[in-house]
Amino acid sequence: MPTNPAPSHLKIVPDPVDLGNPKLYINRELSWLQFNARVLEEAEDLTHPLLERVKFLSIFSSNLDEFFMIRISGLREQLSGGVLEAPPDGMTPSEQIAAVRQELMDQLSRFSHCWQNDILPKLELSDIHVLRYSQLQPKQKKLLGRYFSREIFPTLTPLAFDPAHPFPHISNLSFNLAVVAKDPERGECFARVKIPTTFPRLLRIPNEDMVTESEQLGLTELAANNFVWLEEVVAANIGLLFPGLKIMAAHPFRITRDADFEIEEDEAADLLESIEEQIDQRHFGSVVRLEIDQSTPDSIRDVLVRNLSLAPYQVYTQDLPLGLSSLMELTRIERPDLKFPPFLPATPELLQKSESLFSTIRRDDVLLYHPYDNFMPVVDFLREAAKDPNVLTIKQTLYRVGSKSPIVDALMEARENGKQVAVLFELKARFDEENNIEWAKKLEAEGVHVVYGVLGLKTHAKMCLVVRRDEDGLRRYVHLGTGNYNPVTSRIYTDLSFFTCQPAVGADVSDLFNALTGYSRKDSYSKLLVAPRLMREQLLERINREIDRHKTNQDGYIVFKMNALADKACIQALYRASQTGVKIDLQVRGVCGLRPGVPGVSDNITVTSIVGRFLEHARIYYFRNGGQEEVFLGSADLMPRNLDRRVEIMFPVESPRLREMVLHDLLNIYLKDNVKVRRLLPDGGYERLKPKKHETPLDAQEWMVNCRGKGTVDKA
Structure with a gap:
């Protein structure tokens, strides 16, 4: 994708470049507001079915509630506590609170106009x-x-x-x-x-x-x-x-x-x-x-x-009903003509056979891309493990599973069938604590070994380990993912699921589970990149490797697809790579603290974002590495909280067939999107791209529905 040059009048940094200059960084809170503005744009998009536009209004409002509960409350705590440490962009808490309110006034005005002057009259006509x-x-x-x-x-x-x-x-x-x-x-x-x-x-x-x-x-x-x-x-x-x-x-x-x-x-x-x-x-x-x-x-x-005990700036006056996340109630109306056409997720051909999933995984690694690929093989993997007399042990991490969970049901069945079952249930998953507590108690009542997270950390890694006695001895079967073990969200979030029985991966996952449930100082793994200890360092090593390679061969290339980018060390490493000439394509759905297109700093970096029918949730990290390509998938965004305060994993896709699938059928399509994509500008704003005269329109999510999914109505 072409880079976007900074406007000629925009002089952001002096020469020589100081990569610590606050002007090189976009404030996290303002970047998040830009993300929510893109959600609002989807509500304003006349090409969407009417009730889908209502849904985006509801999501905008719900997002804003959580933003105030978590982010604004955090800024106020910093303000009252006299916190002096500034974020990379240098804004103080009071400056951020004032800037947030100013930006919100425009967004709330747009929200009001969209609902009262556009969507509401069209609902009347419908x-x-x-x-x-x-x-x-x-x-x-x-x-x-x-x-x-x-x-x-x-x-x-x-x-x-x-x-x-x-x-x-x-x-x-x-x-x-x-x-x-x-x-x-x-x-x-x-x-x-x-x-x-x-x-x-x-x-x-x-x-x-x-x-x-x-x-x-x-x-x-x-x-x-x-x-x-x-x-x-x-x-x-x-x-x-x-x-x-x-x-x-x-x-x-x-x-x-x-x-x-x-x-x-x-x-x-x-x-x-x-x-x-x-x-x-x-x-x-x-x-x-x-x-x-x-x-x-x-x-x-x-x-x-x-x-x-409020200050005037904490009062928000509206000319429409309050708390419009409740508009989601309208989407339950049975009006298929006012909604996206439903589709039936596909099941890959190799999983359609009647043989055991374990036999399929033994032949080759399996990679699924939800919601276009069915999530049921993940559920079936656990159900089969629960019933299989040759399965000895199941270990699982759970973060957000929902109020009804076939995953938890399968784990309880496995315990009833005499398997050793251990579950690391992250009780600190924000706003899902009550659900998780109830499930944890039920699992414990069935005799499952339940661990409530790790001291001082949130366990965000998505892992399932099944130990099975095969004809040739014990074998570890592993599922790793970028998203939660939740069949409901798997239909509206884009996420990747990976099955393997590679001995090195299985050994890593087994070691990590032992570290999480017991005592261990192990911090090096053969295949996995693991946070909080080494993930940042290992990613920076790969960025630096790309820099060194480019200096001699001029072929450096990096592609990251993720939810958020705010880690200062990672941003600076990407700036250095760009200064060397490495081409970098970043697709960041939400918060992005990096400014692309800044002369002498990020000329070779493009940042795009896609907000659409499905929530882009998969994390993909690609390094060209001089043709010895590396692809990592995982649960982690490049945020201080992910790299320093969470247990996270990234895992390699080493199968040439699956690696090509990720590069050609996923990243390539997303980077060619010219319908739903927005491009980040050096000033922190976004512009929506449109197909050029010679270009064929490409909506990446629609392409996935039609080409990866079955593109047919789901009557289930």
Whole structure:
């Protein structure tokens, strides 16, 4: 792909070049906002089916919630703690918070316009009506009033705020009404009413011609695609909670709290119990954001700001309903004409035979690319191991498995069948802790050896080891992946699965499991690159090897495909490679701290990003190495947290056939995308590329659906 030269007026660094110059780095938080802006662009994309555009709006909103809970809360902690260590770009916490708010104002304005002026009218034309309560007909309001009295009213609890009642606790991301009522004797009173989560956020309502005085139907029984916001129904009927008082105002608000907790593991006698306690504390973290409706009067705003101890910059005012991640509810409507055509993942021919998976893996390594290739062979690998009388031991790492897991079911079955089963369950997988705790307890109850992660680290590596007694002796069968052992996310994330029984790989995986579940100082492996000890060093060695090779042969080439690039040492190594003349193609879905196209620094580096129907999640690291090509796959991005604070692996693809598949059928296609791809500019912004006149349009994900998947409707 061609590089993008920096604008002639952009003088970023002096000569000679100082690779520590903060101007050479893009701020992580602002880069993340650029990623979420690309998600918003997908919602604005008129070529997408309508309900898919709604989905992208929901994802944008959900991403933003997590950004405030984790990243903004982290910046505020640095600010309050007087942290002086600056990121590579040199911005202070206060500078970052101010820059984030400025960028967000534009994005939220675009979001509002996209929903209210574009998508909402088109939903109306498609006979899907998302209405404000004020738009309803009298008969519809009457039916909703009956429903409110019967179903919602009993679940509500008004909490007063006055000298006798302290300001109530507001839980994280809950929807609330700030109510002002006038008492004949006491005057104006303030109360908070929490909107219950036991009802859909979007209540389904009937068309007016369906309403009769005699109908007693519950709203969930009605088929019409007419919806109204739950909090508006509550607000319209709030007087029932305050008999004898006059309702002066009822306005929605929502807060976001710090949800990033740290466990002092060396002081925790029981890690599982400590994490359970910390999960509960998420509801009590410091407030980092208050969202209110633009019609909220200053008097209510002041009460909330004062009692939540907020600064003005933490208040976000909106002209549309709050918390629109709830729009995901609309995507459950059965309207195939408004969604992407479903497709059936393919099963490679070598796995379609009736023989044992172990026999297939013994003949050759197997590589799958999800969701285009079916995830079921991964599940079948464990199910077969659980039943096979020749299997002695199964060892597995689990990070995010979901609420229903055939993987965990297979592990429990294996234990029931007398296998030795050991599972490293990472309890610290953010926002999946509760799921993981429940699964860990169930596995332990079945007699599975469960290890709750490693002291001071998160175990993010994706590994499964099966020890089997074959005719010629014991053999280790291994599955390694770039994504989680989760069949649900495997249909919407792009990830790679690798099966092998290579003795050297099996020995490495066995050694690593022993280090994770027991005591070991082993930090060198034959085939695997392992974090936190040596992965960065081994990657830098390969970048330097490419530099040395290019100096003599002028053929240096590096391609990295990953989720994020923020590690300063890795960025500087790539800068040095570019200065030598090594051509570097980076495809980074999310955060990227490297500035491409800077004269004298990164002229030979291009950075692109693809946000589309599927979440790009696979990590691929390619080094030309003078024709002795190396391809590594793995779970790690080039981030300090991955390289220093997580157990991660990268594994080589040494089969010439599979290596060619990765290079030709994956990387080559992604680098040729000219439909969905955005290119990072030196100033940190992105531009969307379009096919040139002589070019054939190529959407990499669509190509994968049609050429790797079956491209047919999945009726399962």
